[in-house]
Amino acid sequence: MSAQGSPYASGPPSDRGSGARGAAGSLSRASDRFERWFLRVLTVVLVVGLPLAAAGAGLASYEASMRTVRAQAADRHQVTARLTSKVRGQDWAKRPARVRWTDADGTVRTGTALVPTGTPAGAAVRVWVTRAGTVTTAPVGPLNATTSGWLVGAMAGLGVAAVAYAVREGGLVLLNRRRYAQWEAEWDVVEPRWSGRFRR
Structure with missing residues (x-):
């Protein structure tokens, strides 16, 4: 009697003709096939x-930042102002x-601006002001928008990967x-039969 037809042959019968398991081999279980499918989808x-x-988030951030750049560029401009008093101090701040x-x-108009210490009264300084005449900071430039776009895009990509x-x-x-639960249940069924052979 051949080994293939023997009731004592180890392992399940050959599944060469079956299309259900394919090239994965006769020992491939449903959980193995599901794992391969799951990893492929991921x-x-x-x-x-x-x-x-990454591209969507980066472009959205870039466009939003560029709107801010255009708005600030349209609203802010530099003027030459004069200090009304000396800026006291010994440091570089x-x-x-x-x-x-x-x-x-x-x-x-008058306002308050950040000026290097030691600048004498009456000195000319360049300050940024709004159309309404309020002292403000320099407008952000396109580089800020580009940097923001790349940063947000990278964070979005890392988020998807995580x-x-x-x-x-x-x-x-x-x-x-x-799998462990299935193996344990199968072992509970097989173990008494398997160990019984050695007790005879």
């Missing part, structure tokens, strides 16, 4: 979703000081728990 999500998320300037329409990794690890943990 790989596709990662390969497709990561660049899409800038300190708030009162300045006065005249608008294009002849209106005299989520995909967490899903992969969580899925494999649950799958292995199910």
Whole structure:
């Protein structure tokens, strides 16, 4: 009697003609096939979703930042102002000081700007002001928008990768728990028969 037809042959019967398990081999279980399918889906999500998320978030951030750049460029301009008093101090830091300037329409305005210490009263300083005549900071430039876009895009890509990794690890943990439970149940059935052969 051949080994293939023997009731004592080790392992399950050959599954060469079956299309259910395919090239994975006769020992491939449903959980193994599910794991391969699960990992392939995650790989596709990662390969497709990561660049899409990074590009989408980066472009959205860039466009939002560029709107701020254009708005500030339209609202802010530099004027030459004069210090109304000396800026006292011995360090290299800038300190708030009162300045006065005249608008294009002849209106005299005053405000507070950051000026290097030691600058004497009456010195000319360049300050940024709004259309309303309020001292403000320099407008952000396109470089800020580009940097923001790249940073947000990179963070979005890392977020997708982190989520995909967490899903992969969580899925494999649950799958292995199910496998261990199945193996334990199968062993409870097989072990008495298997150990019985050695007790005879």
